[in-house]
Amino acid sequence: MERSVARKRPSLLTQLVDLTLIQLSNWRWSWRRMITTGMVAPVISLVALGLFARSSGPEALAYVFSGNIVLGLMFENLGKVSSNFSFMKAMGTLHYFATLPVHRYVLVLATVISFFIMSLPSTLLTIWIGHIILDVPLALHPLLLAVIPLVAIPLAALGALIGASARTPEEAGTITTLLIFTLTGLGPVVIPPSLLPEVMVWIGRFSPVTYAASALRQTLLGPVTEQLGWDMLVLGGVAVLSGWLVSRRMEWRQV
Amino acid sequence: MIIYDIENLTKIYAGQTEAANRDITLQIEQGEIFGLLGDNGAGKSTLVKQMVNLVTPTAGEIRLMERPFRTLRDPYFIPMHVGYMPQDGLAFNSLTVAEAFYFTAHLRGLTRHDALAERDRLLALWQLEPLRERVPGKLSGGQRRLLQIAAAMAGSPPILILDEPTNHLDPQRRQQVWQILRQMNREQGTTIIFITHDALEAEKIIQRVGIMRAGSLVALGKPSELKRQVDNQLRLELFFSPAAPPALPSHLTPLELDAGRWLVYLGKEDVAAALHLLELSQVDDFRLHSATLEDLYLHFANGQEV
Numbered sequence: 001m002e003r004s005v006a007r008k009r010p011s012l013l014t015q016l017v018d019l020t021l022i023q024l025s026n027w028r029w030s031w032r033r034m035i036t037t038g039m040v041a042p043v044i045s046l047v048a049l050g051l052f053a054r055s056s057g058p059e060a061l062a063y064v065f066s067g068n069i070v071l072g073l074m075f076e077n078l079g080k081v082s083s084n085f086s087f088m089k090a091m092g093t094l095h096y097f098a099t100l101p102v103h104r105y106v107l108v109l110a111t112v113i114s115f116f117i118m119s120l121p122s123t124l125l126t127i128w129i130g131h132i133i134l135d136v137p138l139a140l141h142p143l144l145l146a147v148i149p150l151v152a153i154p155l156a157a158l159g160a161l162i163g164a165s166a167r168t169p170e171e172a173g174t175i176t177t178l179l180i181f182t183l184t185g186l187g188p189v190v191i192p193p194s195l196l197p198e199v200m201v202w203i204g205r206f207s208p209v210t211y212a213a214s215a216l217r218q219t220l221l222g223p224v225t226e227q228l229g230w231d232m233l234v235l236g237g238v239a240v241l242s243g244w245l246v247s248r249r250m251e252w253r254q255v
Numbered sequence: 256m257i258i259y260d261i262e263n264l265t266k267i268y269a270g271q272t273e274a275a276n277r278d279i280t281l282q283i284e285q286g287e288i289f290g291l292l293g294d295n296g297a298g299k300s301t302l303v304k305q306m307v308n309l310v311t312p313t314a315g316e317i318r319l320m321e322r323p324f325r326t327l328r329d330p331y332f333i334p335m336h337v338g339y340m341p342q343d344g345l346a347f348n349s350l351t352v353a354e355a356f357y358f359t360a361h362l363r364g365l366t367r368h369d370a371l372a373e374r375d376r377l378l379a380l381w382q383l384e385p386l387r388e389r390v391p392g393k394l395s396g397g398q399r400r401l402l403q404i405a406a407a408m409a410g411s412p413p414i415l416i417l418d419e420p421t422n423h424l425d426p427q428r429r430q431q432v433w434q435i436l437r438q439m440n441r442e443q444g445t446t447i448i449f450i451t452h453d454a455l456e457a458e459k460i461i462q463r464v465g466i467m468r469a470g471s472l473v474a475l476g477k478p479s480e481l482k483r484q485v486d487n488q489l490r491l492e493l494f495f496s497p498a499a500p501p502a503l504p505s506h507l508t509p510l511e512l513d514a515g516r517w518l519v520y521l522g523k524e525d526v527a528a529a530l531h532l533l534e535l536s537q538v539d540d541f542r543l544h545s546a547t548l549e550d551l552y553l554h555f556a557n558g559q560e561v
């Protein structure tokens with residue numbers, strides 16, 4: 001057993017890569033939910049709302065299409081990251097990480113990145129299925145490559161905040177489910193503003209999901225306007241703020 | 256060299272009025288095997304969590320290699336020196352056994368090549384090769400415990416802190432754990448600190464022991480020193496057929512532990528006479544021993560007479 005092994009502190013990049021790979025191992029439990037909540041649920045909602053939206057014109061169809069993609073991204077990122085953080089807290093995984101030479105900010109970032117990567121297959125499939133079912137013409141803009149992560153990452157960071165703050169995984173699950181449906185329902189996400197009461201449109205201005213749906217709509221279906229810049233700015237701000245808050249709130253050590 | 260210097264350490268958790276542990280002062284030397292005994296709720300786990308900086312003390316100070324935790328600015332200092340095994344068995348989330356070893360070793364600073372070699376070494380050392388692709392949820396309680404101990408060792412940190420390493424293990428695996436820990440200590444000079452309820456078996460490797468009761472450290476020292484504090488009596492255990500108890504010298508009074516099992520306390524001067532008078536054909540077996548670590552534990556942790 002006599003052995004001498006050279007060790008040096010892991011760089012931030014090593015930490016990020018390893019922690020992302022560790023968190024990607026969550027596919028072992030999450031793939032079933034990815035199919036149900038990440039794809040089947042948004043597609044069913046898309047079909048059901050699409051039936052009504054057809055009679056309301058192309059604008060309504062565009063909102064149903066983009067809104068349901070956001071719904072899938074919320075389940076996959078906000079929901080699953082919240083679940084993961086509350087589980088890590090309950091099972092002692094956060095303590096395991098806290099006793100390794102890793103930085104907690106890097107853990108948050110790695111978790112967000114890995115769940116985003118895991119949400120990509122269901123998001124792309126939902127876009128394709130929605131395009132076929134609703135017969136909406138796609139006008140993909142190159143900025144879509146930046147918009148999809150910008151939509152997913154603040155949602156994941158919000159999920160991390162909920163998961164790290166909740167007392168139990170059950171509490172985290174209840175809060176995220178409530179939040180997903182509230183954020184989807186409030187504001188012009190699935191339903192166009194012209195069909196919503198003014199107060200809901202106004203409330204929607206304070207929801208990051210409104211900006212997420214708007215950014216996706218513009219880069220998937222066109223036209224891209226200057227609103228996209230604002231959408232991306234808000235989404236980026238929410239990502240940074242949530243990431244900072246979660247790394248502050250995360251129970252890394254018990255005080 | 257003193258590795259851990261703990262001074263008047265106290266922890267009162269938020270929302271609690273009772274201290275989880277109070278006024279603990281303790282030093283641990285480099286290369287020492289230190290056992291922490293005590294009942295459930297005695298404050299042992301809180302103490303080891305404080306030693307790996309998972310729990311912030313309410314009062315007092317801990318120094319690791321002379322560096323006080325309270326003013327420690329380097330977040331990597333403790334994790335680079337201490338391997339910790341918590342009680343929770345599902346901490347590795349969705350990682351397989353082999354992945355848990357690799358990533359732990361790699362994050363502890365081994366190169367990719369060395370971390371892969373470390374993974375294979377640990378799989379072989381702990382005979383976990385057949386389980387390498389299993390996730391913790393698919394392991395038995397004992398297998399999970401071995402995974403945790405082995406992962407704590409990954410990268411060979413110079414200090415190991417283990418919270419009940421032999422829980423859920425069968426006797427053969429318990430032997431394996433003690434043997435490997437002793438070997439690590441002997442060959443690599445690893446400082447080993449562990450909590451256990453398995454006092455009888457831990458006695459084989461413990462060099463110094465701390466016994467906790469209701470949050471306080473009530474005894475500290477080498478087992479042999481503590482035994483002298485408890486008593487100087489020897490214990491003669493007799494096993495026999497309940498229908499035919501053996502004859503004893505008249506001045507010895509046996510305590511009946513079970514049907515067919517007596518315990519007799521003897522002064523050192525009584526041993527020769529007692530054994531001389533004992534009719535060996537009347538007993539199935541007998542054992543003569545001094546106070547065990549379990550006796551110390553019962554004495555100090557529960558205040559029982561032994």
